[in-house]
Amino acid sequence: MVNYKYAVIGNPIKHSKSPLIHQAFAQQEKVNIDYQRILASEDKFTQSVIEFANRGGLGLNVTVPFKIVAYQQCQQLNEYAQAAGAVNTISFDSDMSWIGANTDGIGLLTDLKNNQHQDLYNKNILILGAGGATRGILLPLLQENPIQILIANRTVAKADALAEAFSSAGTINSCGFEEIDTQAFDLVINATSASLDHDVPPVPDNIIGAETICYDLAYSDQPTVFINWSKKLNAKKSIDGIGMLIEQAAESYYIWRGFRPDTKPVFNLLRPAN
Numbered sequence: 001m002v003n004y005k006y007a008v009i010g011n012p013i014k015h016s017k018s019p020l021i022h023q024a025f026a027q028q029e030k031v032n033i034d035y036q037r038i039l040a041s042e043d044k045f046t047q048s049v050i051e052f053a054n055r056g057g058l059g060l061n062v063t064v065p066f067k068i069v070a071y072q073q074c075q076q077l078n079e080y081a082q083a084a085g086a087v088n089t090i091s092f093d094s095d096m097s098w099i100g101a102n103t104d105g106i107g108l109l110t111d112l113k114n115n116q117h118q119d120l121y122n123k124n125i126l127i128l129g130a131g132g133a134t135r136g137i138l139l140p141l142l143q144e145n146p147i148q149i150l151i152a153n154r155t156v157a158k159a160d161a162l163a164e165a166f167s168s169a170g171t172i173n174s175c176g177f178e179e180i181d182t183q184a185f186d187l188v189i190n191a192t193s194a195s196l197d198h199d200v201p202p203v204p205d206n207i208i209g210a211e212t213i214c215y216d217l218a219y220s221d222q223p224t225v226f227i228n229w230s231k232k233l234n235a236k237k238s239i240d241g242i243g244m245l246i247e248q249a250a251e252s253y254y255i256w257r258g259f260r261p262d263t264k265p266v267f268n269l270l271r272p273a274n
């Protein structure tokens with residue numbers, strides 16, 4: 001029986017849940033896939049991708065720290081990869097050239113809209129952090145026509161640069177954590193990596209009101225510190241990034257195979273308590 005080859009490439013990689021998620025999608029499609037983890041050293045990314053393609057590999061997910069180099073190496077890019085300046089999904093054309101996509105933003109949007117039933121039109125959105133993940137989610141968020149997106153970051157210059165880069169796509173402002181308007185936002189997205197260090201960015205408590213939805217891009221088997229912090233402030237809803245992870249994977253799977261998996265059973269597999 002055909003065994004279609006896919007993989008996720010990164011460093012580190014052994015923690016990745018992508019093989020589990022994609023195997024569950026393949027079961028739904030009733031095909032056999034061989035989905036491996038590829039650990040690549042910093043200077044061996046390109047070589048590893050070429051070797052994978054030469055072994056019959058059909059598609060790759062790309063994770064930290066290779067999303068930017070993947071963007072630089074792809075010969076074709078979709079709209080979201082172009083805007084993000086980063087690629088998390090590679091497919092190969094018939095001439096073996098690389099086609100890059102970025103599904104992180106669509107993953108977040110699909111989780112917010114389809115799974116969490118949040119409409120972003122006319123909403124006031126605060127994003128904490130101005131790294132690669134923020135760059136990846138800005139275009140799809142702005143396409144939902146919020147009132148504004150305010151980006152707050154520890155290094156203010158990075159927030160300013162992102163606001164400038166995306167200014168033609170909608171109303172977008174930037175500041176440092178201590179300059180955030182003291183008002184409750186409709187949606188607060190934590191796109192810093194502070195949760196990974198069990199830290200919450202130093203932001204005023206009153207950005208969270210009774211109607212505020214809080215979303216941490218980070219995820220873990222235990223609630224993140226940001227989730228605990230927002231619950232303590234009685235946010236309307238506190239959501240972590242596991243849904244985004246599954247939805248970005250589903251979009252990658254669709255790009256590779258033209259099959260759109262049902263993500264609900266996969267969410268239940270990873271979060272059996274829900």
Ligand code: NDP
Binds near residue numbers: 107132153194199242
């Ligand atoms: P980057 O390294 O590109 O950016 C990190 C950001 O976090 C920067 O803005 C940095 O600020 C800020 N930061 C780091 N530590 C702190 C701290 N202690 N206090 C305040 N700010 C801090 O990371 P990414 O953008 O790639 O990833 C961000 C998060 O998103 C990670 O938790 C990652 O796991 C998650 N993610 C989740 C996905 C999903 O599918 N759920 C997909 C992609 C990412 P400064 O600029 O000042 O250094």
